[in-house]
Amino acid sequence: MATVRLWTDDEAEKDPAVKAVFDDIRQxxxxxxxNNFWRALANDPPTLKRTWESLKQIMGGDGPLDPLxxxxxxxxxxxxxxxxxxxxxxxAAAKQKGMTDxxxxxxxxxxxxxxxxxxxxxxxxxxVDPEFLVE
Amino acid sequence: MATVRLWTDDEAEKDPAVKAVFDDIRQxxxxxxxNNFWRALANDPPTLKRTWESLKQIMGGDGPLDPLxxxxxxxxxxxxxxxxxxxxxxxAAAKQKGMTDxxxxxxxxxxxxxxxxxxxxxxxxxxVDPEFLVE
Amino acid sequence: MATVRLWTDDEAEKDPAVKAVFDDIRQxxxxxxxNNFWRALANDPPTLKRTWESLKQIMGGDGPLDPLxxxxxxxxxxxxxxxxxxxxxxxAAAKQKGMTDxxxxxxxxxxxxxxxxxxxxxxxxxxVDPEFLVE
Amino acid sequence: MATVRLWTDDEAEKDPAVKAVFDDIRQxxxxxxxNNFWRALANDPPTLKRTWESLKQIMGGDGPLDPLxxxxxxxxxxxxxxxxxxxxxxxAAAKQKGMTDxxxxxxxxxxxxxxxxxxxxxxxxxxVDPEFLVE
Amino acid sequence: MATVRLWTDDEAEKDPAVKAVFDDIRQxxxxxxxNNFWRALANDPPTLKRTWESLKQIMGGDGPLDPLxxxxxxxxxxxxxxxxxxxxxxxAAAKQKGMTDxxxxxxxxxxxxxxxxxxxxxxxxxxVDPEFLVE
Amino acid sequence: MATVRLWTDDEAEKDPAVKAVFDDIRQxxxxxxxNNFWRALANDPPTLKRTWESLKQIMGGDGPLDPLxxxxxxxxxxxxxxxxxxxxxxxAAAKQKGMTDxxxxxxxxxxxxxxxxxxxxxxxxxxVDPEFLVE
Numbered sequence: 001m002a003t004v005r006l007w008t009d010d011e012a013e014k015d016p017a018v019k020a021v022f023d024d025i026r027q028x029x030x031x032x033x034x035n036n037f038w039r040a041l042a043n044d045p046p047t048l049k050r051t052w053e054s055l056k057q058i059m060g061g062d063g064p065l066d067p068l069x070x071x072x073x074x075x076x077x078x079x080x081x082x083x084x085x086x087x088x089x090x091x092a093a094a095k096q097k098g099m100t101d102x103x104x105x106x107x108x109x110x111x112x113x114x115x116x117x118x119x120x121x122x123x124x125x126x127x128v129d130p131e132f133l134v135e
Numbered sequence: 136m137a138t139v140r141l142w143t144d145d146e147a148e149k150d151p152a153v154k155a156v157f158d159d160i161r162q163x164x165x166x167x168x169x170n171n172f173w174r175a176l177a178n179d180p181p182t183l184k185r186t187w188e189s190l191k192q193i194m195g196g197d198g199p200l201d202p203l204x205x206x207x208x209x210x211x212x213x214x215x216x217x218x219x220x221x222x223x224x225x226x227a228a229a230k231q232k233g234m235t236d237x238x239x240x241x242x243x244x245x246x247x248x249x250x251x252x253x254x255x256x257x258x259x260x261x262x263v264d265p266e267f268l269v270e
Numbered sequence: 271m272a273t274v275r276l277w278t279d280d281e282a283e284k285d286p287a288v289k290a291v292f293d294d295i296r297q298x299x300x301x302x303x304x305n306n307f308w309r310a311l312a313n314d315p316p317t318l319k320r321t322w323e324s325l326k327q328i329m330g331g332d333g334p335l336d337p338l339x340x341x342x343x344x345x346x347x348x349x350x351x352x353x354x355x356x357x358x359x360x361x362a363a364a365k366q367k368g369m370t371d372x373x374x375x376x377x378x379x380x381x382x383x384x385x386x387x388x389x390x391x392x393x394x395x396x397x398v399d400p401e402f403l404v405e
Numbered sequence: 406m407a408t409v410r411l412w413t414d415d416e417a418e419k420d421p422a423v424k425a426v427f428d429d430i431r432q433x434x435x436x437x438x439x440n441n442f443w444r445a446l447a448n449d450p451p452t453l454k455r456t457w458e459s460l461k462q463i464m465g466g467d468g469p470l471d472p473l474x475x476x477x478x479x480x481x482x483x484x485x486x487x488x489x490x491x492x493x494x495x496x497a498a499a500k501q502k503g504m505t506d507x508x509x510x511x512x513x514x515x516x517x518x519x520x521x522x523x524x525x526x527x528x529x530x531x532x533v534d535p536e537f538l539v540e
Numbered sequence: 541m542a543t544v545r546l547w548t549d550d551e552a553e554k555d556p557a558v559k560a561v562f563d564d565i566r567q568x569x570x571x572x573x574x575n576n577f578w579r580a581l582a583n584d585p586p587t588l589k590r591t592w593e594s595l596k597q598i599m600g601g602d603g604p605l606d607p608l609x610x611x612x613x614x615x616x617x618x619x620x621x622x623x624x625x626x627x628x629x630x631x632a633a634a635k636q637k638g639m640t641d642x643x644x645x646x647x648x649x650x651x652x653x654x655x656x657x658x659x660x661x662x663x664x665x666x667x668v669d670p671e672f673l674v675e
Numbered sequence: 676m677a678t679v680r681l682w683t684d685d686e687a688e689k690d691p692a693v694k695a696v697f698d699d700i701r702q703x704x705x706x707x708x709x710n711n712f713w714r715a716l717a718n719d720p721p722t723l724k725r726t727w728e729s730l731k732q733i734m735g736g737d738g739p740l741d742p743l744x745x746x747x748x749x750x751x752x753x754x755x756x757x758x759x760x761x762x763x764x765x766x767a768a769a770k771q772k773g774m775t776d777x778x779x780x781x782x783x784x785x786x787x788x789x790x791x792x793x794x795x796x797x798x799x800x801x802x803v804d805p806e807f808l809v810e
Contacts, residue, residue, distance in 0.1 A: 001260055001262040002259055002260050002261055002262060003258070003259055003260045004259055006261075006262075033266065035264045035266070035267070036261045036262055036263075036264050037252070037255075037256060037259075037261050040259040040261045041255065041259070047255070051251075051252065051255065054248060054251075055248060055252070058241075058244045058245055058248050059245070059248070063241050064235060064237040064238040064240075064241045065207070065238055065241045065242065065245070069204050069207065070241075070245055072200070072204065072207075072208055073207055073208060073211045073242060073245045073246065073249070074245060074248075074249045076208045076211040076212050076215075077211050077212070077214075077215045077245075077246055077249035077250055077253065078249055078253055079212075080211075080212045080215035080216055081215055081249075081250065081253040081254075083253040083256055083257060084263065085256045085261050085262070085263050086249070086252060086253050086256055088263045088264075088267040088268070089263075089264070089267050091267070092266070092267045100199060102199040103199040103200055105199075106193075106198050106199045106200045106205075107200065107208060109193045110193055110194070110200070110205055110208045110209060110212075111208065111212055113189060113190060113193050113194070113209075114208070114209045114212035114213055114216075114221070115212055115216065116186075116189075117172070117186065117190070117221060118212065118213055118216040118218040118221050119216075120172075120176065120182070120186065121172060121218055121220045121221055122218060123138070124137055124138055124139055124172075124175040124176070125136055125137050125138045126137055126141075126171045126172050126175045126220050127136040127137060127141075127171055127220070128171075128219065128220050128223045128224075129170045129171050129223075129224070131168065131170070131227070132170070132223040132224050132226070132227045133223070
C-alpha cells in the first residue's frame, strides 16, 4: 500500500544510519517493535534521523506537559487532519501511557465539538474580539 | 466582517430565547463578557442553545480530563483547521485556566510535529501495523 | 493583500482575452460589477477563461440541482476549507438567489454537525458498513 | 479497524442508555438497521445521545431546507474533509431520499469546482470585496 | 468501494461521449491503460470531458514548469488534502516522468516541513510582514 | 494579532539562544531582515532552533530538487492548508529565487486542479488501481 518499500530488520541492520536510529528507538521505548512509519522513513535516513530526534525531544523526556496530555493533543491534530495511521498509532501510545476509556471518550467529544465550532465560526466569519488579543 | 449581524446586549435582552442563553453563559463564566461567537449564533436561537449546552457539558464541569487539558486539545484542533477566531478565543481561555508560557510553547511544538508526521504518513501511505488494531 | 495585482477596468479593456471574459461575466450576471476573484485571475488569462466557463456551466443555466441549492453546497465546501473570500462571495450569491435567513441558519447547523461527525468518525476510525457499498 | 469496540445488538440491549438511543434510531428510521457509527459511539453514551438528538433535530423533521438538500450539504462537507465513512453513509442516505444519478453528478461537479476555486483564492490571497460585507 | 459504478471498456465503447475521452486519454498517454478515476468520472460525461481537457492543458504539453515539477506539486497538494488515490496515481506518474528516489524523499521532507510550519504559524497567528505584500 | 509577543531586535540581542539563531538566519540569507515567523518562534528557543535548522537543511544548500522547485512545493502545501502567512512569505521567497509570473500562474493552475480532482476522488471514493502500488 505504501508508496515506498518498508524496510525489514535485515535491511536496517546493514545500513549504519538506519540501524543507529532503529537501535535508539528500541532503547527509548524498551521494546523491539519498530512500527511501519519508521520502516517507511528508512528510505530517507536524514529525515528518519531528524524526525525521530524531534519526536524524542517533544514527546519523550520531561516537559511542561505530561506524556499522556501530549498524546491526546497528537490524536486531536491527527483526527482533524484525517490521518488514519496516526490516529491508530497515537491511540495505542495513549493507552500505553494510561489513557482510560473515559478519557478517550472525553477526548472524542472535545475533538468533535471543536471541529463543529470551527466550522460554525467559518460559516459566520466571526471577527476576533479585541479582548482576545495579546498586547 | 461577519456574514450575519452580531447581536448587541439590547437586542439580546428583548429575545427571551437568546437572553436565556446569554444569562446562562454569564452565570457559568462569572463574567458579563459575551464574545462575538455567541453574538453571531444569536441569529439562530436553537443552534445557540444547542451549542452552548454541548460546550458547557463537554468543556465545563467535572470530567476525566481536567479543564486546561481540554483547552489544549481545543486549540490543537482549531490550529489544524486554521480557525483564527477559535485559536484566539481558546488560547485566551487556556491562559485563564492557568496555561503557562512554557505549556503554550510545548503545545506549539506538539501541534507542529503532529502536522508534520501526518503529512509524512500521507505522502508515504504507510499501512497501519496490526499491533495498533483493537481486537 | 493579494499575491498578484488586481486588474482595473482600464487594464482589462486593453487585453482582448481578459476583456472577453469580463464582458461575458457582466452579461451573464446582468451587472457591471466584477469581483476581485476575477481581477486577480486576470493575471492568467487561460485560467481566467477556463474557470469562468466551468463555473458558468456548473453554477449557471439549467441542471438537476436548482441555483440556490448549488450555492448552499458551495458555501459548505468553502466553510470546510476555511476560505474566507469564498464564504463571503457565495453567501452574497446565495442571498441574491433567495436564501432566507432561516435557510442560512439551517445551512449553518448542517455544516457544523457534518464537521463534528466527520471528526468523531475519524477519531473512532469507524469501518464502512457493507450496506453502504455500491454493488 | 475502529479504535474502539463496535457494540453488538446483544450488548446494546443490556445497557439502558444505549438501548434507548438505538430504539429511537430504529423508530425514527423505520428500520432495524443500526450502522457502525452508532455502534462505535455506544462506547460513550452521553456523546451517543447528544449526537443522535442533534442529528435528529437538524437532519430530520421539518425545516427551511428539504431533507435531500440537507444530505447534499452533508456529503459536500464530508468530501472536503475526506471522511470516507461519512461520504458512504450520506450518499446512501441521499439516494434513499431520492437523489437521482444526475443530481449526484451535479453535486460532484460543484464540490470539485468549489475546492478548485477555494485553492485559487488561497494561492492568490484575494481580498474580500466590500460589496460582500454585511452592514 | 466507489460510490458509483466503475465503467468497463465495453460500456465505454458504447457511449460516444465517454469513448471520445477514453480514446483521447489513450492517445495522449500512448498506453491502453485507463485508471479508475476516469472510469468513475464516466458516470458524468460533461465532468469527464471538462476534467480531462483541463488536466491535459495544465499537466500536459509545454509550459513554464516542466512535467516532473508539475507532478511534485500535484503530490504535495494531494498529501496536504490526504487524498490516498491521488497520492498513489501521481507518485506513479512522477516516477514515469523520471522522479528519482532522492527527489521523492526530498519532496517528502518539504511537504512535512511545510505542514509543520503552517501549523506553527496558525497556532502563533503570525501577522504578515509588510515586506511580503505586493504593491 | 499574534497569540504571543513578537520579539524586537533589542530583545533578541539579549538572549544568547535567540541571538544565535537570528545571527545564523541573517548570515544564511545575506540580509538583516528577520520576518515575523522567527520573531514569534523566539518565545520558544528550542523550537526556534530546531525549526530553523530543519528548514536550512531542507530548503537551503544542495539537494536533488532545485531551490525554486522547493518553494513551489511549499506554496502548494500552504495553499492547501490555507495558511495565509506562509503563502505570502513563500511567494516572496519564490520570486527572490527567480519565479517568473508565468511560472506563478502555472503553479496556480496546478494547485487548483489538484484540489479539484482530490475532491472529485473523495466524492466518488475511487479505489486505488493495482497498477499504482509499489511491489
